Amino acid sequence: MAAATHTIQVFEHQCLWAHKGEERLSTTQLMAFQDFYGEKGVPYYSLVNNGIQFNEYAGVIKVGNLTVEVLPKADKSDDKPLWQNTLINMLKTVGIFNIHAPSSTSLRLKSNSILDLYFELFINEIEYLLHRGFIKKYRKVERNALALKGALNFGKHIQKNVVHKERFYVRQTVYDTDHKIHQLLYKTIQLIHSINTNPLLNSRLGTLALNFPEVSSCVVTESFFHTLQFTRKTEPYKNALSIARLLLFNYHPDVSSGKTHLLALMFDMNLLWEQYVYISLRRKLLTKGFTITAQSRKKFWKPHIGYHSTMVPDIVINKDKPGCIVLDTKWKNLNGKNPSPEDLRQLYVYKKYYNATKVALIYPGEHYSITAGKYYEETHNTLSHHECAVITLPIDKKDPQSKIVLAQFMADYL
Incomplete structure (x- = not known):
C-alpha cells in the first residue's frame, strides 16, 4: 500500500525539524534534503541541527510523498491561504504562468498547491495542442x-x-510527429504521472497518455532548449515546453540511498519582487508617456588590465531624460528600521551616475508609505539637497490579481 501523501506549508525563513515542531520531517525526508544540499549547498534552504531552514525563496519542494510549500511573507499576517494566493498571482503577473489554452484562464482546481497548478497548466497546454493537431x-x-x-x-x-x-x-x-519536441512533452507527461498525488488530475493524465502519438524515447539536454528556435508552426508549443523544461531540469531522482525523488520549483523572492514591481509599473507608465527600463547597465570602473565593472539598478524611469528616476527593490520587511547603509550608498551612486532627479528603495509592506531622507554633504556635516526615499508598497492580497497599490504612489512620487 502506498504511503499517504502529505503537504506542509511554511513561510520563508522558517525551520522544519525531524525532532520537534507541529509539522515534522521523517528521517528519510530529512536525509533526502541533506543529500540534495550536498557539499556545495543549494540556495533554497540551509541545514540546521536535525532540520532545515528556508531562505528567501518561495515555491514548492516535493520529496517522495511529502510536498513542502514555502510561502512569502512581507508583513505580520500569518494567513497561509492568502499568501499562497498572493504568490500564485505574483507569478501570473510576471508571466511564469503564461498560457495559450482558453480553458486555462479558469483553472479547475480551486485549492491548488503551486505544484498542482504547474501540472494542471501543462495538462491544459497539451490538451490544447492535441485539439489543434500535433505538427509534423x-x-x-x-x-x-x-x-x-x-x-x-x-x-x-x-x-x-x-x-x-x-x-x-x-x-x-x-x-x-516523432520528433524531439513531442518526445520531451511525452517524457514530461510520464514524469508528472509518476509524482502526481492529486486524484483530480489522474484521469486527465491517463487520457493524455492514451491519445498522445507514439514517439521515441529521448535524452533531455539543456542544449536543445538553448538552440530551439520557435517558428509560426512551433510557437503554440512555447508555454508547454517552458513548463516541461522547468519540471524536467528541477527533478532530481534518487537523491538518497533510499530512492527518494525530489522536485524543487523555487523562486528567489528578491528577483520576483523586482519583476513584479517593474511589470506593474510598466503597465501604468507606458500609457502616460514615460519610459521604463529594467536592469539598465552602466560602466563605472575599469582596472588597467581586465574587464570593467558595471552598476545595474533594478528600474530606471525616463533614462537619459529630464526627470530620470532610479528605483531599487528589496524584498524585506523593515519593521520600522532604517535601510541598510549599503543600500543607501548604492542609491547615492545611482543618483550621481544616472543624473537622477529622484532615487528610492521599494519595499513590500502592510501599508503604503513614503519616507524621504537627505544625504549629508561630502565635505562637511550638513544635509545636502540629495534625497533618497524609502517607499513601502502594499500588495492587495484580496484582489484576484494581487496588484500593488500604485495609484497613490504615482500621484505622490512620479
Whole structure:
C-alpha cells in the first residue's frame, strides 16, 4: 500500500525539524534534503541541527510523498491561504504562468498547491495542442524496409540482410510527429504521472497518455532548449515546453540511498519582487508617456588590465531624460528600521551616475508609505539637497490579481 501523501506549508525563513515542531520531517525526508544540499549547498534552504531552514525563496519542494510549500511573507499576517494566493498571482503577473489554452484562464482546481497548478497548466497546454493537431517535422532514419526507397546503406545492408534478400537497409527522410519536441512533452507527461498525488488530475493524465502519438524515447539536454528556435508552426508549443523544461531540469531522482525523488520549483523572492514591481509599473507608465527600463547597465570602473565593472539598478524611469528616476527593490520587511547603509550608498551612486532627479528603495509592506531622507554633504556635516526615499508598497492580497497599490504612489512620487 502506498504511503499517504502529505503537504506542509511554511513561510520563508522558517525551520522544519525531524525532532520537534507541529509539522515534522521523517528521517528519510530529512536525509533526502541533506543529500540534495550536498557539499556545495543549494540556495533554497540551509541545514540546521536535525532540520532545515528556508531562505528567501518561495515555491514548492516535493520529496517522495511529502510536498513542502514555502510561502512569502512581507508583513505580520500569518494567513497561509492568502499568501499562497498572493504568490500564485505574483507569478501570473510576471508571466511564469503564461498560457495559450482558453480553458486555462479558469483553472479547475480551486485549492491548488503551486505544484498542482504547474501540472494542471501543462495538462491544459497539451490538451490544447492535441485539439489543434500535433505538427509534423522531417527527420532522418535508418531502417530495414521492404522497398528501396531512399539511399541504400550498402555496408549495413550486406551485414543485416544476407538471409533476407527481400529487404533493403536504407536511409530515409520521414515526415511525422516523432520528433524531439513531442518526445520531451511525452517524457514530461510520464514524469508528472509518476509524482502526481492529486486524484483530480489522474484521469486527465491517463487520457493524455492514451491519445498522445507514439514517439521515441529521448535524452533531455539543456542544449536543445538553448538552440530551439520557435517558428509560426512551433510557437503554440512555447508555454508547454517552458513548463516541461522547468519540471524536467528541477527533478532530481534518487537523491538518497533510499530512492527518494525530489522536485524543487523555487523562486528567489528578491528577483520576483523586482519583476513584479517593474511589470506593474510598466503597465501604468507606458500609457502616460514615460519610459521604463529594467536592469539598465552602466560602466563605472575599469582596472588597467581586465574587464570593467558595471552598476545595474533594478528600474530606471525616463533614462537619459529630464526627470530620470532610479528605483531599487528589496524584498524585506523593515519593521520600522532604517535601510541598510549599503543600500543607501548604492542609491547615492545611482543618483550621481544616472543624473537622477529622484532615487528610492521599494519595499513590500502592510501599508503604503513614503519616507524621504537627505544625504549629508561630502565635505562637511550638513544635509545636502540629495534625497533618497524609502517607499513601502502594499500588495492587495484580496484582489484576484494581487496588484500593488500604485495609484497613490504615482500621484505622490512620479
